[in-house]
Amino acid sequence: MKNPFRKDLESRSRPEACTVVIFGATGDLTHRKLIPALYNLQVEGALPAGVKIIGFARREKSDAEFRLGLEQVNKKVSRSGHDESIWADYAENIHYHQSEFQDAGGYARLADRLDEIDRERGGSGHRLFYIASAPEYFDDILANIKEAGINHNKKGFWSRVIVEKPFGTNLPTAKHLNKVVSKTFSERDTYRIDHYLGKETAQNIMVLRFANAIFEPLWNNRCIEQIQITCSENLGMEGGRGGYYDSSGAMRDMVQNHLLQLLSLVAMEPPTDLSADGVRDEKVKVLRSLRQWNTPELVSENVVRAQYVAGHVDGENVVGYRDEDRVDPESMTESYVALRVLVDTWRWSGVPFYVRMGKQLPKKATEISIHFKEPPTVLFNALSGGVPGGNVLVMRIQPDEGISLRMVSKIPGSSLRMEPVKMDFHYATSFGKGSPEAYERLLLDSMAGDATLFARRDEVEEAWKFIDHIHHAWHQSKESPVMSEYVAGTWGPKEADDLLGKNGHKWRRL
Secondary structure (H helix, E strand, O other): OOOOOHHHHHOOOOOOOOEEEEEOOOOHHHHHHHHHHHHHHHHOOOOOOOOEEEEEEOOOOOHHHHHHHHHHHHHHHOOOOOOHHHHHHHHOOEEEEEOOOOOHHHHHHHHHHHHHHHHHOOOOOOEEEEEOOOHHHHHHHHHHHHHHOOOOOOOOOOEEEEEOOOOOOOHHHHHHHHHHHHHHOOHHHEEEOOHHHHOHHHHHHHHHHHOOOOOHHHOOOOOEEEEEEEEEOOOOOHHHOHHHHHOOHHHHHHHHHHHHHHHHHHHOOOOOOOOHHHHHHHHHHHHHOEOOOOOHHHHHHHEEEEEEEOEEEOOEEEOOHHHOOOOOOOOOOOOEEEEEEEEOOOOOOOOEEEEEEEOOOOOOEEEEEEEEOOOOOHHHOOOOOOOOOOOEEEEEEEOOOEEEEEEEEEOOOOOOOEEEEEEEEEHHHHHOOOOOOHHHHHHHHHHHOOOOOOEOHHHHHHHHHHHHHHHHHHHHOOOOOOOEEEEOOOOOOHHHHHHHHOOOOOOOOO
16 A cells, blocks of 8 residues: 655655754754764764854854854864864854944845855855844844845745744744744744654654554544643753743743643544645644633633742752742743643543643653543452553653553453553663754754744744733733642642542642
């Protein structure tokens, strides 16, 4: 039997050599993620030959100084280790370009430099612009790219832009940014990055569902009781993040992008094909089907927000959120959020999706758990305790990427006793190697012109619409906004447990 997706798989473009221009090149993202990702691709022979990298930033640096700083970090963080000879070849193609983001002259000089690189290649070349700067510079960078004329697709060559999160801070700012981007790059050439979609398990959600006949027939409200999506972090505001985080919070920083993206992959219908728009069309339908919590009463019933107070994490004393550096002592920004989400479609009617994200929790982990309905217990009513637990399918996004299925089995022995057991799959042990970093896959896809794992304009706006209703409701409440508390090092506030308890559910213990 022919694979209906085979033609689409074979027609996918391959990554092409290009000049990668990184705006904000002296920042942590460039040093710890982007440059190591490209280096790892070089190690594995996946980076197209002829890729050039230009770091664009405001600080005064020479090429040699820039490369040395990148090398020092790469030695610490590269997943494939650090080979001096490979790095030497790789670093020869890395250059530094100093300019203020608002300085039109700096972009004119960049245009000359890009033209020079193109001439060295024997003609025009492909260009990939990566905006890794602080969000307040996005508008200036995009406008100056257009003014310098370096965004134009010359015949036979492309120019694309990758825009980092946060893509806006609410629906109006996201629409504004989309408008600014569209004046410089077409939607086809715009890649709004969400690194969670580059993780192997996130990519594997569609394969798990649509390539395995044992799961898709069960993937509906007749067989599934509830779905939980958890992102827990065992860190607080280290690294000076307090200032940024206090203006964002858990809802805007994680739920709006990462977690709603995962939810849409779990809840989407089968796409007509594996093209970027085929997949993203179905994800947008999910986001449009989210029941809106748009009044203070609905938000109070379905959303819990909280801040951590002083406690212990990994054996260390930690201060409360309001005592963190650069955080307002009277802050009403949530470091934890839990919400009940309903997807009003035929497939998911009546199935609650529970989403939670928190800082200073006991461990770092992100997972999706599918809780199936329990079978009738008539057969085992006579047994003490009945049937223990139920069937749960868990997709671990990080740190230990893999999939497990919990089922009930008889304990060996003469008596009939049962307990839950797991079938467990780990990427590292099953395939003999660790998963590549998310940025590796996403950078390659952008060089290949494959936008499947990037957010489309309407995806971003629909997600912000859902989040904005909740934020507006918090501010519309006539009573003082409720902010729960939880001790750092615990799994969150009691109110989050009560949110599930109303439906007879409990959070899965990670």
